[in-house]
Amino acid sequence: MGEHFISDDASGISIAELRAEHYESGFGIFHSTPRLSWRFAATTVHGWKQTSYEVVITRNGQVETYRTESSTSSLIPWPSTPLASREIAYVRVRATGTGGLQSNWAELTLEAALLQRDDWTAELIGGPSPVDVDAPIRPFCMRKTFNYVPDQGPARLYATAHGLYEAEINGQRVGDHLLAPGWQSYHHRLHYQTYDITALLRAGQNTIGVYVGEGWFAGRLGRPGTSNIWGDRLGFLGQLEVDGRVVCQTGSDWELLEGGPVLNSEIYNGEEYDSRLYDPSWSMVQSAVPNTRQHRVSVLPFPMAELIAPEAPPVRRIIEVQAKEIITTPSGKTVLDFGQNLAGWLRINVDLPGSPGSVMTIRHAEVLEHGELGTRPLRTAKATARIHLGGPTRGYEPRFTFYGFRYAEITGYDGVQLSDFTAVVISSDLRRTGTFECSHDLVNQLHENTVWSMRGNFISVPTDCPQRDERLGWSGDLQIFAPTANFLYDTAGFIGDWLRDLAADQADLGGIVPTVVPNVPMPPRHNNRQPMAAWGDAAVLTPWDLYQFFGDVSVLRKQWNSMVQWLDHGIPRDGDKNGPGFYDMNMPQFADWLDPRSPPALPGHTPTDPFLVANAYLVHVTQRAAEIAACLGEEKHAQRYGDDAQRLRQRFRDEYVTPKGRLSSDTQTAYVLALHMDLLDGQEQITTARDRLDWLARWDAFKINTGFVGTPHILPALAKVDAINIAYRMLQEKGCPSWLYPVTMGATTIWERWNSMLPDGSINPGQMTSFNHYALGSVCHFLHAHVAGLSATAPGWASALVRPRPGGTVRWARATHDSPIGPYSVSWQCDVLSQTMRTAVSVPPNGEARIVLPGIDVVVGSGEHVFETAWLADPDWPPQIIQGAQGQPVEATYAP
Template structure:
């Protein structure tokens, strides 16, 4: 890019607007291309019109290693005389980040870098690039922060700006600039309120009927200088806005009126909310506003429905939590003072996400940051990507963190998931050094007995039996969880090495996987098949991560089913066990127990939040208690996708769509009815075309299925009580 990173000479009291006027230097324009990036988030306009549909660009990457730029075709926006303006807000670069306080971790000056290349029909080219000839001025955005919200003063809007402020060049390494791998963030649908009511204290509450991520926009006329304030939250408690889960995030937008007709849209922030509390609205003006849904521009690929409407709502909740948390990067939650790219959440959820949406480029972009952060940390995969915790220090209850099971395993599990989902080995080739670095680093952390039990672990995080203030205190021994996860990563890295032709690596990691399996048996499996901790997660991981021989697997499956029944078919697993327990039950012949666990409605269960009116997946099984009060723990969210990983089982076992080859080049259609379901259907857009399956129970209990496969895709149809059929 030919431009220079520029900033204002003096710090402004608002989000700065950079400006350049120019005229066309030749005749007809054949093409005009704008490449632009910023330190902070930007909005660019040519002659007052947006250059593209994106918002919050260039998003959040590991800025020390890579800064993305956006490319826009702006041919249609140019005239003889033109004005290019760029508004820059704090965003992730200079705004508040993390749950331990602090801001401006990457730098204290906002900046913009851009180059507009205009190609003319006569073969000439004109370049308008950022440099010190650009001017700047204040904007109508007098405060902006991702956590706290945005303040817009409509009185500051004027076409009579002096543009007297000079700019200067910032010291910036342009080699950090890189094009987007994944999609930009865009607006999606707008949602009208389902109700407007008064709270017990007399406050005006707007319910949009859906927990979403984005902002509220509206047009209003009122007295000059008066202020409308909109505060956001996901739930109500005692009829009032439930803001305690936000911790210290204000999640409040403020709008100061000009006295005329004002349109407001706070696009330099975002909120996770279903409810908005509105104050200061002009008394003589009808309340009229809408919520705008914002997330990365992902194409929906997979769907699912069945005869149980509660399961359908559960699935819709998974979809909405994916949308809300796939905003430029895969975050844990979109509402409180956190919104970080926790690796463990994605490690278990990636298969579900890859079915619901085309996440190939989106997650490849995030994995590029993971590899960069990991390389700078001597092979250690941080808890969050981008790694903001390295600037803040780890929380006090995370002593001397190093590689951590499930969380650091994202370096292996996510690329493998993308390979299985899309069949493009490029992702494995790109991420292979990162995958290898992870398992080799963990190899240095093993105890003399060969198990991974000597360093900090999250373990079976958020076990429902753990204390509310100590979510890591699970029933499953952390060493069992960590060693099982390491074994899985070794198997996947060995398979990747084989696929890529790295024979020596394949032999090395296969041998290490075998030794780890033996060590797991010696340390954690008794002769009669009892797995240490004797709890659901311990048996689940031993079964699903291939740590048991067939005879012991059958024994473990029986014990797992006993424990599930003893729990009253309520969930007894945490972060590690929950994504895999239904598969472990199904694999060992306990399909009925899997369905009973899935369809249980009492807390803790997947359907309990649905019965409580949830429209997204909760962080805790009991984020809201049965009496309607919010969980008293310091950490609770009503929009976390991790526990929604159960949808992967629903797609494969209820819907019946299973990949037999990467990218669904060959498939197994194997629906397994149960749980009182009478029909189900599933559809998936694959790289080869659309797969559709629908099945229905006949009066005699037999299953009739309709299957559509793309041309060139073969498969196996497996229905209960019938011989397998080649498709």
């Protein structure tokens, strides 16, 4: 028993990647002094720590060398003078550490984007004013011919839009970005993209063409929906430079082309396309565009928003999925089943036969209901593609919309073949960092469903669903899911950018954090200008989660004013004479949204007192703000918020907790929040709450009875109070409501409701049902941190905790996380015959891990480590339910 050492080999220490800030590459960065970070590859070298590093920077032919004694390898300050707009610098880094062992030289080419507003000399151009501002805006094309002399340096296109755009040069698409420039709070911040177009240019005359659609900027958003939230004039801003000299830019001399093949394209309703109007030469020199009228463009006011080259990676094509089956429905419709609920669209792989005037229609849906396409959850979203036939269709994909679907119903085209269409999965192209797998197949599918739901909802902003008339950036959903998201993917740039929009929109509301970001007008009953606990608390908790995972204290500094505004001005308080009080009970709360016992039509009517939930969060978030203030050196705020948290915690106990630890709301969520957020006083209250939560879990036959707020914390809370057997029993439950019930129903993504589909195959009767909604996938944090046993103990994963907690019928598990310093991994397996547990741990160079196993509590450095410890299966598994005195017996339905 104990640790088995794996000897060092000759692989040494290797830097796997060198990065600037949180960019996916060094191209087009929006920082004059970019911080540098390097991740190490896995190693078998034991105990290696960086002691110094060398940075070599080549700028304008001059070489600068810097050597620093430091163990830090993440977000080190830029050692040179600030970069200028468009400047290119070549960076090399080498690390030296324990025993003088050195890494390889890692290299990165940096190129600054346009860093100053006055670097832009282009004008924003667009089409004519809309005749009907309430009608969808038809996409339009614009183009310009210019001269290019080769061998004069690199060529770049800087581009953005009010709306969505795709650019072409000489008939070739520019870049691989989709739905550019993405979705932002356009009045405050407007992203622009930088493209290397050198290879697309040719000597002499060249033509650049741009297709523009309404997208999020002017399209209908929300329900029943509001159009033109940020404006009703679509426009494109583009500047084409060669070696820093402008050779073409948007202005009044561009041509406007009307009559292109995209007749209509809306985020919710889909796209209508006329293949007969397709002209591949429209963006080529001397194009003769048939049936197309040419006009001068309109010059529009220059964007008022700050122009930013974002750190978040763009939306791209991620995966392609082929149809698995052709289904003929009971009504005779033809439906393609792709076997996976996804976000994206269909690409047509053939030239479809059809006489001029005939139309093929594709309707999209996530599920079938009694054999037919289940479109009711789409509500007012049509989610339909209409293709006018008679022209070429091979290769068609929509430009300015996307769909959430597993099933596609095809009408207007007979003889559908599986190979005729391909599902193109789109997502913000985040780097995958975390994996998990265990011996329980249904749990593995649950984890995979979470990954797919994150993939389908991280499209420019973190949305709630990709299919219906919503697709909005709900702040509460991300707040509870962020720890899971941060483990699975590198979200530093993506969530960090969204938080900047949150702060900008919050400032417009006097400190209130909108419930959806970017801020979209909502119906009065879902007023997103109304302060909501847990949702608004994303202003404090989500930056902290980012800091814990990525170690970037600047995110706390950037969001600090937002946190103060929320706590001091945004939260509606009662009249507590002793200081900032509890939530004003005259202001409704979402609270434990979608508790499974809530009526279908009233998802916020939960058994848990909504103000117990709100005030528990208030104590928690105030305490967290005190810790953040201390981290930032804001001593007065740290003292004030710390004192407020202590006083509010005592008031919580006085109002909601009995002296022995029972809670006024006798629900799973109430006890979970009290335990998770340290709201109880002394061991007696903790023991009472623990025992009561245990009792409620058994009384509910291990079914889940938490909503959005209780769900992410219930299994970690049980693990925290050594009720791991109850946590596993709830995890492995497959009756409704439970995490595994959707899996047994064939789900391939996470559902919004525990019973989005009823056991008889009917869709939940409520008006709000989604089958791709990542929030309840927050359970994966428990899988990562407790089942596999891998979590961070210092910001940026400078150190980790490895503490697997075997339980239930799970006999092995493994997880990996490629952290900011390099990959950690843990793999454990229990042997029933030998009654031993073997745990293998890998720690990256410059990292360390505390290993907590039965009889072992040690800290290890880099390298691979193996431990063998005694293990006994739980003799009382499975835990038993508590049956009432009357009624039919309740059956346990756990998945062994």
